[in-house]
Amino acid sequence: MAKHFTRKQVLAGSLPFVAAAPLAKLAWPSTARGGSDHSALHKGDAHAYVGHAAMIGEEVPAPGGPHAQDKALFPPAPLPHKPGRIREYNLFALDHTIEVAQGVHFEAWSYNGSVPGPIIRATEDDLLRVNFTNGGSHPHTIHFHGIHPGNMDGVFETVLPGDSFRYEFPARPAGMQLYHCHATPLKKHIHKGLYGAFIIDPAKPRPPARELVMVMNGYDTDGDGENNFYTVNGRAFYYAKYPIRVKKGELVRVYLANLTEFDLINSLHLHGEFFRYYPTGSTDHFEYTDTVMLCQGERGILEIEFHNTGHFMFHAHQSEFAELGWMGFFDVRD
Amino acid sequence: MESGALAARFSGARWRFWALVPIIALVGAVSLFATTGDSLLELVGKNPPPADELDIRRVEFRPGEIKVKVTNPQRDDITIATVTVDDAIVPYRLDGDRTLGRLRSTAILVPFDWVPDEPISVGVTSSSGIQTTKEITAAVETPQASARGFLGYGIIGFLVGIVPVALGLAWLPSLRRASPEWLAAFMALTAGLLTFLALEALAEAIDLQAALPSGLGGIGLVLLGVASTYLLLTALSRSFAKGEGVVGGVALATLVAVGIGLHNLGEGLAIGTSFALGELALGSFFVVGFMVHNVTEGLGIAAPIAERGRVRLRRLIALALIAGAPAIPGAWVGGFVTSDVLGVLFFAGAAGAALEVVVEVGRYVARQAPGGLGSRHVLGGYLAGIAVMYVTGLLI
Numbered sequence: 001m002a003k004h005f006t007r008k009q010v011l012a013g014s015l016p017f018v019a020a021a022p023l024a025k026l027a028w029p030s031t032a033r034g035g036s037d038h039s040a041l042h043k044g045d046a047h048a049y050v051g052h053a054a055m056i057g058e059e060v061p062a063p064g065g066p067h068a069q070d071k072a073l074f075p076p077a078p079l080p081h082k083p084g085r086i087r088e089y090n091l092f093a094l095d096h097t098i099e100v101a102q103g104v105h106f107e108a109w110s111y112n113g114s115v116p117g118p119i120i121r122a123t124e125d126d127l128l129r130v131n132f133t134n135g136g137s138h139p140h141t142i143h144f145h146g147i148h149p150g151n152m153d154g155v156f157e158t159v160l161p162g163d164s165f166r167y168e169f170p171a172r173p174a175g176m177q178l179y180h181c182h183a184t185p186l187k188k189h190i191h192k193g194l195y196g197a198f199i200i201d202p203a204k205p206r207p208p209a210r211e212l213v214m215v216m217n218g219y220d221t222d223g224d225g226e227n228n229f230y231t232v233n234g235r236a237f238y239y240a241k242y243p244i245r246v247k248k249g250e251l252v253r254v255y256l257a258n259l260t261e262f263d264l265i266n267s268l269h270l271h272g273e274f275f276r277y278y279p280t281g282s283t284d285h286f287e288y289t290d291t292v293m294l295c296q297g298e299r300g301i302l303e304i305e306f307h308n309t310g311h312f313m314f315h316a317h318q319s320e321f322a323e324l325g326w327m328g329f330f331d332v333r334d
Numbered sequence: 335m336e337s338g339a340l341a342a343r344f345s346g347a348r349w350r351f352w353a354l355v356p357i358i359a360l361v362g363a364v365s366l367f368a369t370t371g372d373s374l375l376e377l378v379g380k381n382p383p384p385a386d387e388l389d390i391r392r393v394e395f396r397p398g399e400i401k402v403k404v405t406n407p408q409r410d411d412i413t414i415a416t417v418t419v420d421d422a423i424v425p426y427r428l429d430g431d432r433t434l435g436r437l438r439s440t441a442i443l444v445p446f447d448w449v450p451d452e453p454i455s456v457g458v459t460s461s462s463g464i465q466t467t468k469e470i471t472a473a474v475e476t477p478q479a480s481a482r483g484f485l486g487y488g489i490i491g492f493l494v495g496i497v498p499v500a501l502g503l504a505w506l507p508s509l510r511r512a513s514p515e516w517l518a519a520f521m522a523l524t525a526g527l528l529t530f531l532a533l534e535a536l537a538e539a540i541d542l543q544a545a546l547p548s549g550l551g552g553i554g555l556v557l558l559g560v561a562s563t564y565l566l567l568t569a570l571s572r573s574f575a576k577g578e579g580v581v582g583g584v585a586l587a588t589l590v591a592v593g594i595g596l597h598n599l600g601e602g603l604a605i606g607t608s609f610a611l612g613e614l615a616l617g618s619f620f621v622v623g624f625m626v627h628n629v630t631e632g633l634g635i636a637a638p639i640a641e642r643g644r645v646r647l648r649r650l651i652a653l654a655l656i657a658g659a660p661a662i663p664g665a666w667v668g669g670f671v672t673s674d675v676l677g678v679l680f681f682a683g684a685a686g687a688a689l690e691v692v693v694e695v696g697r698y699v700a701r702q703a704p705g706g707l708g709s710r711h712v713l714g715g716y717l718a719g720i721a722v723m724y725v726t727g728l729l730i
Contacts, residue, residue: 061425103415104463221463228465323422
């Protein structure tokens with residue numbers, strides 16, 4: 001049997017633990033002191049912050065030159081009401097790589113080589129004719145929002161690579177519409193870039209205005225089902241680098257649509273000004289506001305008259321989207 | 335005789351020549367594949383695109399600035415396009431090339447007003463749109479390689495490594511009075527605690543390698559670390575044992591000390607890294623926890639010496655240094671370098687060393703213990719060793 005330990009031995013045995021306690025304490029105050037030193041240091045250097053909320057002009061990391069997005073921003077001029085007139089557009093689906101943010105390339109599927117695709121514009125009761133050719137490597141369609149026959153809906157008429165299809169129907173109702181591919185899987189075909197703005201002008205023309213189109217979108221560049229970049233008209237921070245020039249007091253009309261995939265909603269907020277917002281642009285009802293929220297496929301018309309000159313920011317009021325590319329400026333001058 | 339020897343030497347030379355043939359043939363085959371390989375790959379299907387994932391090695395926080403060190407772990411080049419902090423694109427400048435070749439690194443400097451002690455994530459997006467993100471538990475100003483920091487990490491290493499081991503060694507006089515059964519129990523306890531350390535280090539190594547980019551061959555790195563220290567210690571114990579077969583006494587204590595020392599290298603690294611990466615609270619807990627945890631390590635070293643004659647104090651100090659001092663360079667490396675690859679190697683090495691020492695202690699106990707490996711004292715001691723490490727480990 002093992003002999004019993006004497007009291008002295010037990011005391012000697014516990015010595016290391018007893019001694020460890022005060023030594024362990026040494027570790028505490030030294031680390032706590034390190035922490036407070038650090039925050040004091042940090043406060044003094046707060047001025048070193050370079051926020052990108054103020055990012056504007058040439059230093060902004062945005063892809064493309066000063067006129068790269070002109071075709072997406074400026075719609076063709078409206079035509080007077082003339083029932084039965086043929087408005088013809090040619091659309092090609094293509095696979096190609098686009099620069100969505102500075103230095104970041106995305107393998108897009110697009111209509112006519114740009115994301116968003118070309119702006120289609122017609123006046124109410126025009127006969128819209130869209131000749132669609134699929135030059136991509138996957139089956140595609142064009143699905144228009146609006147009123148049209150079931151066989152012109154872009155759901156059943158799948159156009160295989162190399163094939164063509166003619167969409168033909170009277171343009172109605174008046175308002176801001178949109179179009180996109182409706183081939184499956186829908187999520188993939190939309191987020192790859194197959195969409196665009198579709199404006200139908202009312203029989204009674206809207207007052208003349210400086211007209212702009214803004215299509216809000218996002219890009220999931222690494223395929224994880226979440227957008228890495230958000231833009232308006234296809235390039236991150238583009239209008240922060242090249243602010244949109246407008247005149248003080250002139251009527252600015254923005255045709256706005258949301259085609260962002262993955263995220264439930266997108267929004268537009270304008271700084272320093274209010275605007276009339278006409279949901280879908282289909283009635284005279286408007287809300288006087290500075291912020292609108294749109295789900296995917298939702299769109300509307302904004303009418304702005306700037307009361308002041310200067311740079312006015314506009315951006316998604318989801319801060320995350322704004323800081324991932326969906327931010328720009330109006331440059332309002334006399 | 336002479337012609338026979340000549341023939342043998344000649345055949346030896348021929349044997350060497352033939353040994354080279356596979357290597358020469360391999361070089362030929364590789365160069366043939368390298369020149370025509372692409373067409374071969376087309377036969378079996380298209381080459382998949384590169385992953386384009388960067389290895390974010392280290393994120394440093396300075397007043398008004400975040401510094402991100404990245405490495406390209408893959409064969410193909412990677413071009414850095416955008417940088418995000420907390421999912422917001424930020425302006426940055428590069429301290430190096432924008433396009434990185436295989437295993438080339440660069441530093442990304444982001445002017446940023448980071449919030450102290452709050453979590454933050456840093457993302458780097460390649461030109462092909464692939465985003466690599468690193469989450470930081472708490473943003474804490476990174477200690478610069480200053481004499482003060484050096485001293486600080488040194489003291490932490492000293493507190494965690496040398497002090498508790500030396501305290502544990504103070505059990506030696508008590509151990510000397512123990513009966514052979516109880517001594518065997520303490521030896522078994524040593525084996526138990528080393529088994530615990532080995533498994534703990536191995537788990538840590540495997541955890542760390544999982545976070546490494548696949549191009550760095552994580553699990554192979556773990557095996558390399560484990561095997562090299564295991565074999566190193568085997569060779570060391572053979573040379574200690576000389577003709578005796580089994581290592582005992584001071585020689586065994588030295589082996590135990592080396593095993594524990596390698597483990598403390600890893601521990602020092604973990605502590606240094608946790609301080610540097612902003613897991614500050616965790617870091618201070620670490621220090622206290624490890625001190626209590628490591629006192630038992632000293633006991634493990636004392637046990638093999640206890641039954642032999644007197645040992646000089648100088649030798650005891652040397653043992654304490656072998657086992658404890660590696661925590662100091664470990665803390666330095668962790669605090670100033672922070673490399674996951676080094677972390678994997680350190681922990682894997684610690685696992686290999688501890689395992690080897692378990693085997694040596696086992697051999698010794700099997701021969702010396704009254705009743706051998708199956709005795710109650712040995713079984714109880716082994717389990718107690720694991721239990722003690724588990725319980726004190728809860729402190730960390």
